[in-house]
Amino acid sequence: MLTDRFEADYLLETPIDPARAAETMAGEQSSGTFVAIPGETPELKSRAAARVVALDILERDVPGRSLPSNVPSPPHERITRARVTLSWPLANIGPSLPNLLATVAGNLFELKSASGLRILDIRLPAAFAAAYPGPRFGIAGTRRLAGVEGRPLIGTIIKPSVGLGPAATAALVDELCGAGIDFIKDDELQSDGPACPFDQRVAAVMAVIERHADRTGRKPMFAFNLTGDLDQMRRRHDTLLAHGATCLMASLNSVGLVGMIELGRFAQLPIHAHRNGWGYLSRHPMLGWSYVAWQKLWRLAGADHMHVNGLSNKFSETDDSVIASARECLTPMFADKPCTVMPVFSSGQTVRQAHGTYAALGSTDLLMTAGGGVMAHPDGVAAGVRSLREAWAAAIAGIPLAEHARTHPELGRALEIAA
Amino acid sequence: MLTDRFEADYLLETPIDPARAAETMAGEQSSGTFVAIPGETPELKSRAAARVVALDILERDVPGRSLPSNVPSPPHERITRARVTLSWPLANIGPSLPNLLATVAGNLFELKSASGLRILDIRLPAAFAAAYPGPRFGIAGTRRLAGVEGRPLIGTIIKPSVGLGPAATAALVDELCGAGIDFIKDDELQSDGPACPFDQRVAAVMAVIERHADRTGRKPMFAFNLTGDLDQMRRRHDTLLAHGATCLMASLNSVGLVGMIELGRFAQLPIHAHRNGWGYLSRHPMLGWSYVAWQKLWRLAGADHMHVNGLSNKFSETDDSVIASARECLTPMFADKPCTVMPVFSSGQTVRQAHGTYAALGSTDLLMTAGGGVMAHPDGVAAGVRSLREAWAAAIAGIPLAEHARTHPELGRALEIAA
Numbered sequence: 001m002l003t004d005r006f007e008a009d010y011l012l013e014t015p016i017d018p019a020r021a022a023e024t025m026a027g028e029q030s031s032g033t034f035v036a037i038p039g040e041t042p043e044l045k046s047r048a049a050a051r052v053v054a055l056d057i058l059e060r061d062v063p064g065r066s067l068p069s070n071v072p073s074p075p076h077e078r079i080t081r082a083r084v085t086l087s088w089p090l091a092n093i094g095p096s097l098p099n100l101l102a103t104v105a106g107n108l109f110e111l112k113s114a115s116g117l118r119i120l121d122i123r124l125p126a127a128f129a130a131a132y133p134g135p136r137f138g139i140a141g142t143r144r145l146a147g148v149e150g151r152p153l154i155g156t157i158i159k160p161s162v163g164l165g166p167a168a169t170a171a172l173v174d175e176l177c178g179a180g181i182d183f184i185k186d187d188e189l190q191s192d193g194p195a196c197p198f199d200q201r202v203a204a205v206m207a208v209i210e211r212h213a214d215r216t217g218r219k220p221m222f223a224f225n226l227t228g229d230l231d232q233m234r235r236r237h238d239t240l241l242a243h244g245a246t247c248l249m250a251s252l253n254s255v256g257l258v259g260m261i262e263l264g265r266f267a268q269l270p271i272h273a274h275r276n277g278w279g280y281l282s283r284h285p286m287l288g289w290s291y292v293a294w295q296k297l298w299r300l301a302g303a304d305h306m307h308v309n310g311l312s313n314k315f316s317e318t319d320d321s322v323i324a325s326a327r328e329c330l331t332p333m334f335a336d337k338p339c340t341v342m343p344v345f346s347s348g349q350t351v352r353q354a355h356g357t358y359a360a361l362g363s364t365d366l367l368m369t370a371g372g373g374v375m376a377h378p379d380g381v382a383a384g385v386r387s388l389r390e391a392w393a394a395a396i397a398g399i400p401l402a403e404h405a406r407t408h409p410e411l412g413r414a415l416e417i418a419a
Numbered sequence: 420m421l422t423d424r425f426e427a428d429y430l431l432e433t434p435i436d437p438a439r440a441a442e443t444m445a446g447e448q449s450s451g452t453f454v455a456i457p458g459e460t461p462e463l464k465s466r467a468a469a470r471v472v473a474l475d476i477l478e479r480d481v482p483g484r485s486l487p488s489n490v491p492s493p494p495h496e497r498i499t500r501a502r503v504t505l506s507w508p509l510a511n512i513g514p515s516l517p518n519l520l521a522t523v524a525g526n527l528f529e530l531k532s533a534s535g536l537r538i539l540d541i542r543l544p545a546a547f548a549a550a551y552p553g554p555r556f557g558i559a560g561t562r563r564l565a566g567v568e569g570r571p572l573i574g575t576i577i578k579p580s581v582g583l584g585p586a587a588t589a590a591l592v593d594e595l596c597g598a599g600i601d602f603i604k605d606d607e608l609q610s611d612g613p614a615c616p617f618d619q620r621v622a623a624v625m626a627v628i629e630r631h632a633d634r635t636g637r638k639p640m641f642a643f644n645l646t647g648d649l650d651q652m653r654r655r656h657d658t659l660l661a662h663g664a665t666c667l668m669a670s671l672n673s674v675g676l677v678g679m680i681e682l683g684r685f686a687q688l689p690i691h692a693h694r695n696g697w698g699y700l701s702r703h704p705m706l707g708w709s710y711v712a713w714q715k716l717w718r719l720a721g722a723d724h725m726h727v728n729g730l731s732n733k734f735s736e737t738d739d740s741v742i743a744s745a746r747e748c749l750t751p752m753f754a755d756k757p758c759t760v761m762p763v764f765s766s767g768q769t770v771r772q773a774h775g776t777y778a779a780l781g782s783t784d785l786l787m788t789a790g791g792g793v794m795a796h797p798d799g800v801a802a803g804v805r806s807l808r809e810a811w812a813a814a815i816a817g818i819p820l821a822e823h824a825r826t827h828p829e830l831g832r833a834l835e836i837a838a
Binding site for chain 2: 110112
């Protein structure tokens with residue numbers, strides 16, 4: 001266990017000697033610079049410099065550079081890929097997430113000596129666990145508020161994403177609650193625009209939800225998107241509390257790290273963290289961020305639910321990548337402070353993904369949000385919700401989907417359309 | 420001029436019909452989704468849907484996809500590149516920068532139908548100018564505080580980046596102020612680590628700077644890196660005010676948008692905005708962000724100085740890209756609220772970049788920070804600073820560098836090393 005240092009792993013592609021490229025990274029992100037300078041004494045280096053603690057060659061003679069530079073490739077350039085681990089003294093930055101970011105993911109990705117660079121993981125000493133709240137509700141707190149145990153939370157998203165006013169949103173929520181849904185979320189495009197003001201939406205939706213809660217004894221969880229400037233988020237949060245809401249949603253890349261840390265400190269509700277924009281951070285396999293590294297920042301800042309995409313999703317991500325992300329959300333970060341969060345599966349999710357998701361994850365601690373999978377059931381929304389629960393019951397019990405469908409008509413009918 | 424809509428331009432690469440790919444983008448980022456849904460009525464669409472307002476084909480039969488997907492390329496796939504402009508109703512989000520981000524740069528970059536996507540520019544209605552502060556000091560305010568008119572501010576960075584304590588930092592600042600420097604900044608790796616506590620560094624450095632200001636009547640500007648959690652940044656900001664500091668620095672990608680908006684609201688000093696991490700947002704030419712689009716967010720949030728890299732830099736960026744970024748910083752965003760900021764040139768800057776920078780930019784409203792260009796002058800730091808000023812005087816007067824060097828020995832000596 002690290003105590004006074006922190007580490008980061010990288011996938012590095014370089015047209016120069018990989019050992020030299022790794023040393024350049026370590027130098028650039030600590031006491032070194034492009035040229036030798038008199039102030040960088042051996043004593044200072046031993047105190048403050050980052051160290052290359054591992055370097056494993058993965059691939060030699062890569063056919064071409066992944067990323068361009070202002071210096072074109074010479075003929076017969078030899079390009080190598082390696083996994084590199086750097087280690088820094090905690091004394092350089094202290095347990096500060098924003099300064100961690102500038103150190104492990106600062107002026108590195110533009111280096112000429114890297115024709116590809118992706119941060120794969122970070123490992124932090126316990127001082128970070130002491131400095132940040134982590135998820136205040138996490139899996140257990142979310143289950144308690146939603147009243148769902150022993151199976152995933154089945155959810156959906158308000159669609160159309162934008163364009164419905166408060167009353168139309170509440171009418172849709174009424175239908176969904178009547179259908180037995182566990183969880184509903186605003187779309188990330190809907191926060192507090194004049195066409196659907198936040199306060200009016202919350203009032204209209206929570207009136208409906210409270211009515212269903214009175215009827216069933218269980219309050220469906222609605223994640224209201226409060227993304228905005230800090231004063232707006234504070235005000236919207238208080239509106240949620242005043243109306244008995246049980247979840248808030250924020251877009252991580254819109255709010256940013258310092259805003260999310262602040263939200264994590266004042267929020268008295270679970271934080272449903274949306275990762276929209278993730279593609280620009282990750283879509284090229286030799287650039288940017290691995291979700292394994294990235295999600296640690298937000299868990300420590302206080303996120304309770306983290307989006308991970310879904311199996312057979314409508315986007316470009318592979319199933320392996322989705323499952324790696326989801327597993328990481330359930331993997332403890334610190335011995336005394338696990339900071340585990342609920343992975344949120346979404347995008348094209350239907351009854352057909354339950355078995356594969358359960359087999360790959362080995363857990364029901366997740367939230368599955370389905371759009372068409374709920375709304376497009378031929379027998380209506382209630383049948384859509386029931387079919388998803390049935391699919392999960394079958395997955396958990398180890399019963400093949402088609403077999404379970406024979407005795408569960410809603411599931412059978414769902415399979416007719418989710419081809 | 421836009422009043423009730425906002426727009427974004429994209430570079431799109433797609434293996435499908437580009438018109439259909441553009442419509443998918445518009446749908447996904449407004450009222451549409453992957454499947455047709457009953458709630459998306461023609462009336463709702465006309466009110467809330469994004470529109471494709473321009474589509475120009477740039478390149479047909481691109482040899483291969485720039486970015487991978489979970490569906491491999493079929494043989495003989497026809498890939499096209501196009502410039503696409505989308506337009507949204509302001510009523511969807513209101514004048515909110517965080518929600519703008521989720522809309523123009525949200526779940527777009529992961530679309531299967533895009534094998535490349537880069538946001539090139541955004542255009543905002545005046546409501547955004549009214550909702551956000553913009554730079555409070557900008558070019559004129561920075562010049563007034565630094566006491567520099569008619570030429571660029573010549574600056575440098577504390578190096579080694581980390582490892583110097585408060586006293587050693589102050590000793591270096593003393594030497595630099597004695598040499599006549601205009602501007603000094605902390606490195607982005609140095610904020611408030613235990614090895615160089617912020618408050619002690621500010622106290623030690625400002626004592627030195629005030630002594631030089633008393634001597635010369637001009638206070639060199641020091642940008643103290645206060646990057647941290649919000650409460651820490653507030654406290655550090657107050658420390659700066661108490662010690663008579665004239666600039667603060669923050670790392671944009673560490674603080675994030677909501678944190679920067681909040682900093683912009685309370686800061687009573689110019690904000691020197693560092694873009695470390697920019698590489699992961701921009702390094703692949705068919706993914707992520709153009710600086711032209713990205714810098715508008717931060718200018719509106721309140722940044723006064725924006726890093727743009729430098730000509731002949733040590734990183735991978737081309738000179739054309741650097742100049743396009745710098746020009747944009749000097750281009751007004753709104754008729755009544757230009758939000759222009761000082762571009763900061765850095766990385767490998769020496770006397771050799773003055774002429775090219777001035778020729779390309781046509782302005783002296785910039786800050787040039789040189790490391791080796793100041794510190795490595797054979798006759799010392801004062802000669803280094805003087806040589807840079809002489810290079811700029813020659814550039815402004817239209818005198819070739821070599822000619823000016825014959826009558827200005829510090830410049831001549833600088834040319835001997837900056838080969």
